[in-house]
Amino acid sequence: MNIPFVDLVSQYTSIKDEIDNAFYSSLNTGEFIGGDSVRSFETAFSKYVNRKYCISCANGTDSIEILLEAFGVKKGDEVIVPAYSWISTSESVSRLGAKPVFVDIEKDFYCIDANLIESKITPNTKGIIPVHFYGQPANMPQIMAIANKYKLFVIEDCAQAHGAEIYGKNVGSWGHAASFSFYPGKNLGAYGDAGAIVTDLEEIAIKCKKIANHGQLKKHEHSIEGRNSRLDTIQAKILLVKLNYLNTWNLKRIKNAKYYNTRLNPSNIILPSVRENSKHVFHLYVIRTKRRGELISKLEKAGVQTAIHYPKPLPFLECYTYLESKQDDFPVACSIQNEILSIPMYPELAKMQMDYIIGIINE
Ligand SMILES: *Cc1c(COP(=O)(O)O)cnc(C)c1O
Numbered sequence: 001m002n003i004p005f006v007d008l009v010s011q012y013t014s015i016k017d018e019i020d021n022a023f024y025s026s027l028n029t030g031e032f033i034g035g036d037s038v039r040s041f042e043t044a045f046s047k048y049v050n051r052k053y054c055i056s057c058a059n060g061t062d063s064i065e066i067l068l069e070a071f072g073v074k075k076g077d078e079v080i081v082p083a084y085s086w087i088s089t090s091e092s093v094s095r096l097g098a099k100p101v102f103v104d105i106e107k108d109f110y111c112i113d114a115n116l117i118e119s120k121i122t123p124n125t126k127g128i129i130p131v132h133f134y135g136q137p138a139n140m141p142q143i144m145a146i147a148n149k150y151k152l153f154v155i156e157d158c159a160q161a162h163g164a165e166i167y168g169k170n171v172g173s174w175g176h177a178a179s180f181s182f183y184p185g186k187n188l189g190a191y192g193d194a195g196a197i198v199t200d201l202e203e204i205a206i207k208c209k210k211i212a213n214h215g216q217l218k219k220h221e222h223s224i225e226g227r228n229s230r231l232d233t234i235q236a237k238i239l240l241v242k243l244n245y246l247n248t249w250n251l252k253r254i255k256n257a258k259y260y261n262t263r264l265n266p267s268n269i270i271l272p273s274v275r276e277n278s279k280h281v282f283h284l285y286v287i288r289t290k291r292r293g294e295l296i297s298k299l300e301k302a303g304v305q306t307a308i309h310y311p312k313p314l315p316f317l318e319c320y321t322y323l324e325s326k327q328d329d330f331p332v333a334c335s336i337q338n339e340i341l342s343i344p345m346y347p348e349l350a351k352m353q354m355d356y357i358i359g360i361i362n363e
Contacts, residue, residue: 003344003353005305006185010348011249015241022237031233041236042196044243045180048163049172051198053205056231057212060159060181063195064092064129066229067177070207071153073098073126080120080128080152082112082138083313083333088181089129089157090314101125102315102323104330108273110286111138113332117146127153132161132171134309135187135253135283136275140166140174147175155179162188163250165279172198182239187253187283188246190235252347253282259354260285260343265362270339284309285345287361292341295361299343302360307342 012019026032038056046054057063073079075097081090083102090100101120106113110133117128128147130138138156147154154175158164162180164171172178177199182190197208210217215226257280261271270288274280286309289295299306313333315325327334343357 001353001356002303003305003357005307005342005344007344007346007348008184008189011346014348015245018241019238022241023234026234026237033230033233035233035236037233037236037240038231041231041240041243044240045196046198048243048246049170049178049198051173051178052200053198053202055197055205055208055212056236057195057197057208057229058231059193059229060179060183060186060195061088061092062212062229063179063181063197064088064155064157065095066208066211066227067155067179067197067199067204068092068096068098068127069211070204071127071155071176076124077126078122078124079126080112080117081314082129082131082133083315083330084110084310084336085131085133085157085314086159086310087314087317088159089131090320093129098126099124100314100320102313102325102330104332105133105336106139107332107335109136109139109275110134110336111136112143114139114142114146117143118150121146121150121152125150125152127155129155129157130175131157131159132164134272134286135161135164135281136272137161137164137166137171137278137280139275140169140171144174153177159183159186160283161281162186163246163279164281166275167277176201177204182235187250187281188239188242190242191238192232192235194231194235194239195229196231249347250281253345254280256345256347256349256354257282257285259351260358263354263358263362269361282345284342286340286342288336288339289341290339292339295341299357299360302356304344304357304360306344308340309342311337313337 156178159181182194
């Protein structure tokens with residue numbers, strides 16, 4: 001049996017007619033940039049997350065960077081980010097000349113450890129970017145309390161957690177604003193690059209809209225210099241179709257995670273745990289084992305693809321050597337880096353496929 005790490009084709013096949021119609025309606029009308037579909041998607045997505053404004057853009061990394069610029073982040077500022085994430089979270093901070101300040105993660109949930117945030121706050125700290133990592137919501141009540149106490153902005157990085165909830169409230173609706181990626185493999189994925197910003201703050205929404213569109217709200221009226229970060233019409237049409245399935249797909253991911261959780265033998269591996277009062281949407285299903293190399297090659301020989309998210313904590317990437325981070329400052333991140341392993345997880349994963357994977361891992 002061959003089981004790919006992600007299977008975007010079987011999802012496409014399951015909604016082929018709707019996707020094909022969306023795709024060809026763009027070709028047949030010659031509409032590729034802007035238009036009603038982009039606005040319809042923004043409206044639909046802001047409703048989904050329960051926020052007033054949604055500004056679509058070219059990708060998830062742009063959505064973080066544009067937000068940081070809108071919040072006025074500049075050289076000399078510091079922004080707190082988790083020690084484990086995809087590089088976009090910290091890269092966006094550096095792109096604006098500010099300094100990413102890394103905070104270790106929680107040993108059970110892998111999100112930024114809110115208990116450690118206060119010790120990293122300085123007079124230069126402007127904001128916090130919690131990441132809802134692997135699909136698990138970060139501890140938003142605690143993070144918002146700290147942010148309010150020190151008057152910091154909070155941008156939620158929701159790239160891995162579309163539809164996740166904590167205390168019944170959507171991720172993306174807790175912070176001052178939130179960023180989303182619709183990279184094809186995410187829980188809500190386009191067929192190319194795409195991203196979005198959501199917020200309730202009118203001023204931030206307007207700034208983001210300007211920055212993403214050459215500084216103009218009306219054509220040829222450039223009140224500031226901006227950039228070009230647009231959601232393509234074709235992608236908006238595809239996302240409008242797929243948004244209708246997001247909740248169903250997330251429930252299937254949760255069901256598959258339960259299946260793995262109840263059948264994988266926990267004596268030699270650490271299984272993912274879910275924070276209390278949270279809906280974890282399992283963008284990734286990440287186990288931990290001290291015998292990772294052995295397990296990867298065994299699964300590979302049996303035709304099962306796996307992946308590591310990610311091989312190194314952010315502070316120890318080559319590009320951050322200048323920060324001279326010490327392993328002792330990130331004990332959790334450093335202890336999991338050689339143990340984490342992502343095994344296949346998607347809504348279309350069949351019981352038979354999971355049984356096959358479970359059999360190999362338990363053996
Ligand atoms: C995917 C991802 C992003 C960036 O998304 P792109 O659309 O690829 O730019 C940002 N943050 C996290 C945590 C991600 O997983």
